[in-house]
Amino acid sequence: MTTPKTSQNQIETGTVNIYSRFAPLILKQLSSPDITPFESRRVDDQALVMEMLSTETDATYTFQGLKRRLGLHQEKLTRILRRLEDNNLVAKTEEGYRTLRHSRKATQHLVNGQPVIRGQLPPRIDSQSLLGKIKGRWFKNFRWVGYANGTDELSLYWITEDNKFQIRIQLSPIEILVWSQPTDPKETDSPVTAAYELFDRISRIVPELGENS
Numbered sequence: 143m144t145t146p147k148t149s150q151n152q153i154e155t156g157t158v159n160i161y162s163r164f165a166p167l168i169l170k171q172l173s174s175p176d177i178t179p180f181e182s183r184r185v186d187d188q189a190l191v192m193e194m195l196s197t198e199t200d201a202t203y204t205f206q207g208l209k210r211r212l213g214l215h216q217e218k219l220t221r222i223l224r225r226l227e228d229n230n231l232v233a234k235t236e237e238g239y240r241t242l243r244h245s246r247k248a249t250q251h252l253v254n255g256q257p258v259i260r261g262q263l264p265p266r267i268d269s270q271s272l273l274g275k276i277k278g279r280w281f282k283n284f285r286w287v288g289y290a291n292g293t294d295e296l297s298l299y300w301i302t303e304d305n306k307f308q309i310r311i312q313l314s315p316i317e318i319l320v321w322s323q324p325t326d327p328k329e330t331d332s333p334v335t336a337a338y339e340l341f342d343r344i345s346r347i348v349p350e351l352g353e354n355s
Contacts, residue, residue, distance in 0.1 A: 187214060188222050195232060195241040198297065203288030204238040210301050211287060211308065211325070237278070238288050257312075258337045259320035267348060269313045273298075276311070281343040284309065300340060301325070307336040311344070318344070 190212050195201060203211075209219050223239060226232035232239055263269060277298060278286050287299035287308070300309045306329055310321040322337035 187212070187218065188225070190214075191219070191222050191226065192231065192241065195239060196243075198290035200240070201288065201290035202235060202238045202240045203299075204286060206285065207287030207299070207301065208239065210285060210305050213305070257319040257321050258334050259318075259322075259341055261318045261320070261341065261345075263316055263318060264348060269315050269318075272318075272344075272347065273313050275347050276344055281340060284340050284343070302336055306331065307333050309337060309340050311340070 191208060191214075194208060194212060195203065205219065205223070208214070208223075209216060212219070214222075223232060223234070227234060231241065231243055233242055263272070273296070277289065280286055281300070283303045284300040285303060287301050289299065290297045295312055295314075298311045298313075300311075301307070302309075305325055307322055307324055312319045312321075318341070320337045320341050322333035322340075324331075324333055
C-alpha cells in the first residue's frame with residue numbers, strides 16, 4: 143500500500159490520515175490554547191523547579207528535561223536539586239526527580255487545553271505495549287522530559303531539541319491524544335507542526351506492534 147503524502151496545509155488546517163502498513167490513524171487537529179511559561183513568573187529558580195515538579199500529582203521528570211524546560215544551567219540545577227533532596231522536598235529515582243510534597247491544587251498539566259491531534263489506534267494494537275515502546279524514548283528532534291500519573295490517565299512529555307515546543311501525549315485503549323504548546327508565547331511557528339512530527343515518529347512504531355500481536 144502506498145503511503146499518501148501530507149501537505150503542510152493539511153497539517154495546519156484540516157483532518158489528516160496517517161497510514162501505517164497495517165491500519166490508518168485518523169487525526170483531528172484542534173486549536174492550541176494559550177499558556178503562561180514558567181520563565182515569565184517572578185519567582186526564584188528553586189521555586190521554578192518545585193513548581194514544575196508539583197504541577198501534576200505523581201510526576202517524574204528527568205534532569206535534562208528540567209534543564210531544558212526551565213532553561214537552567216546544569217551546575218545551578220544540580221545545586222538546586224541537591225538542596226531540595228537534603229531538605230526532603232525532592233527524591234531522585236531511576237527515572238528522574240519527583241517531589242515528596244504535593245500541593246492539593248496540583249491538578250493541572252504542563253501542557254493544557256484541548257489536544258491538537260486525536261488519533262485512533264488501529265485494531266489489535268495494545269496501548270500498553272505502545273506505551274512501553276515510547277516512554278522515556280528520544281525521537282530525533284524530541285527530547286524526553288518525563289511523565290505524570292493522573293487519577294485515570296498517564297501523561298508523557300517531550301520537548302523539542304531547540305526548546306521551542308513542549309509536547310504531551312496521552313494514550314487510552316483506543317486512541318492517542320497529542321497536545322503541543324510553545325514554551326514562549328511569542329513563538330510564531332505553529333505548535334501543530336511539532337505535534338505532527340512527534341506523532342509521525344510514534345506512528346512508525348505501530349507496525350512493529352502489529353507484527354508481534
